Amino acid sequence: xxxxxxxxxxxxxxxxxxxxxxxxxxxxxxxxxxxxxxxxxxxxxxxxxxxxxxxxxxxxxxxxxxxxxxxxxxxxxxxxxxxxxxxxxxxxxxxxxxxxxxxxxxxxxxxxxxxxxxxxxxxxxxxxxxxxxxxxxxxxxxxxxxxxxxxxxxxxxxxxxxxxxxxxxxxxxxxxxxxxxxxxxxxxxxxxxxxxxxxxxxxxxxxxxxxxxxxxxxxxxxxxxxxxxxxxxxxxxxxxxxxxxxxxxxxxxxxxxxxxxxxxxxxxxxxxxxxxxxxxxxxxxxxxxxxxxxxxxxxxxxxxxxxxxxxxxxxxxxxxxxxxxxxxxxxxxxxxxxxxxxxxxxxxxxxxxxxxxxxxxxxxxxxxxxxxxxxxxxxxxxxxxxxxxxxxxxxxxxxxxxxxxxxxxxxxxxxxxxxxxxxxxxxxxxxxxxxxxxxxxxxxxxxxxxxxxxxxxx
Numbered sequence: 001x002x003x004x005x006x007x008x009x010x011x012x013x014x015x016x017x018x019x020x021x022x023x024x025x026x027x028x029x030x031x032x033x034x035x036x037x038x039x040x041x042x043x044x045x046x047x048x049x050x051x052x053x054x055x056x057x058x059x060x061x062x063x064x065x066x067x068x069x070x071x072x073x074x075x076x077x078x079x080x081x082x083x084x085x086x087x088x089x090x091x092x093x094x095x096x097x098x099x100x101x102x103x104x105x106x107x108x109x110x111x112x113x114x115x116x117x118x119x120x121x122x123x124x125x126x127x128x129x130x131x132x133x134x135x136x137x138x139x140x141x142x143x144x145x146x147x148x149x150x151x152x153x154x155x156x157x158x159x160x161x162x163x164x165x166x167x168x169x170x171x172x173x174x175x176x177x178x179x180x181x182x183x184x185x186x187x188x189x190x191x192x193x194x195x196x197x198x199x200x201x202x203x204x205x206x207x208x209x210x211x212x213x214x215x216x217x218x219x220x221x222x223x224x225x226x227x228x229x230x231x232x233x234x235x236x237x238x239x240x241x242x243x244x245x246x247x248x249x250x251x252x253x254x255x256x257x258x259x260x261x262x263x264x265x266x267x268x269x270x271x272x273x274x275x276x277x278x279x280x281x282x283x284x285x286x287x288x289x290x291x292x293x294x295x296x297x298x299x300x301x302x303x304x305x306x307x308x309x310x311x312x313x314x315x316x317x318x319x320x321x322x323x324x325x326x327x328x329x330x331x332x333x334x335x336x337x338x339x340x341x342x343x344x345x346x347x348x349x350x351x352x353x354x355x356x357x358x359x360x361x362x363x364x365x366x367x368x369x370x371x372x373x374x375x376x377x378x379x380x381x382x383x384x385x386x387x388x389x390x391x392x393x394x395x396x397x398x399x400x401x402x403x404x405x406x407x408x409x410x411x412x413x414x415x416x417x418x419x420x421x422x423x424x425x426x427x428x429x430x431x432x433x434x435x436x437x438x439x440x441x442x443x444x445x446x447x448x449x450x451x452x453x454x455x456x457x458x
Contacts, residue, residue, distance in 0.1 A: 229259035356386030
């Protein structure tokens with residue numbers, strides 16, 4: 001019987017017992033997100049140990065990885081990423097029950113931790129516990145509705161349970177999402193399972209016959225997830241009550257990404273940013289919410305908030321916010337913000353002189369001072385590439401994209417990271433996106449290089 005031999009730890013995919021490949025795709029930002037969204041927030045020492053574990057695991061040094069993850073957990077008990085990483089090592093070493101316990105603990109510590117749920121589903125399915133696997137895959141697909149892999153595991157789990165009514169839509173969802181050429185063998189396998197259960201893959205929805213001749217086929221969106229948005233809004237509300245404003249802001253940001261145009265998520269994101277002192281960003285979110293609703297009460301509340309925020313900005317005089325510069329995260333005083341900018345500039349200078357280790361130190365300091373400073377994540381990605389830490393670089397570039405989705409610089413850096421890791425299809429797509437970008441930070445020379453590199457990867 002064919003089974004998909006994929007197993008995920010935080011940022012790595014293990015395909016065979018002797019091979020470790022890096023996979024980052026959409027969830028490479030999970031490390032940063034998990035740290036900002038509660039659970040056991042790791043100390044600097046725990047995070048450093050965790051990163052050593054990730055690096056060792058990438059090289060197949062399982063014992064070294066396990067030691068590093070345990071160091072992280074000794075320093076910060078309940079650290080979800082370290083629990084998940086240690087579980088990944090133990091699974092590969094055949095200690096499956098211990099791994100299952102760690103994956104459960106990681107998911108319990110951070111219910112929004114996508115990879116812990118995926119790993120729990122995969123490990124449970126491999127041990128024949130299809131019921132646990134189905135529950136875990138259900139949660140994973142709620143958190144990551146665009147990822148095909150979770151739906152394949154969900155379909156397999158329900159098929160093994162004999163629940164045809166649930167297996168069929170899961171397989172159909174997998175087939176609708178799977179676009180990777182190298183994975184078509186699993187599309188065929190899923191199709192075979194559907195036929196055996198008396199079903200077929202879902203046809204792509206097309207425009208009605210009465211539509212104009214230029215109307216193109218319309219596929220069902222796989223990016224909107226209202227249930228996840230509602231869940232993250234509830235999380236944000238709870239965090240606001242606890243005065244954990246930075247974490248609340250990220251919860252509302254998650255909600256706005258899960259369901260684009262969600263007025264409540266945008267409005268509350270503005271509220272959280274305003275409490276943190278980032279009035280310019282708050283105004284932008286309230287203006288977006290106003291443009292998307294016809295509710296007079298919401299529009300009036302947004303207007304009042306915008307007026308108050310602009311008054312605050314006017315009082316700030318020559319502060320970075322008043323000058324229209326992107327603020328950082330957290331109630332950072334101007335002096336602290338200045339230190340963050342200075343550390344960022346120092347990091348860029350050190351990259352120019354090829355002092356990548358020094359640059360990493362400076363840029364990490366900048367990010368600690370302003371955790372939403374996207375350019376610092378981009379620069380740190382470059383420092384990591386200089387150190388050949390490609391997985392860490394990719395995580396930084398992806399997080400920069402999360403903060404500034406319209407920027408171009410992270411696209412090129414992420415393409416370079418994926419190419420170095422052998423992820424050629426993803427790299428080609430990113431090069432093409434950079435080459436086609438009209439963002440203000442795009443560089444014509446790099447656009448031409450991107451076109452050439454994309455062509456070579458065809």
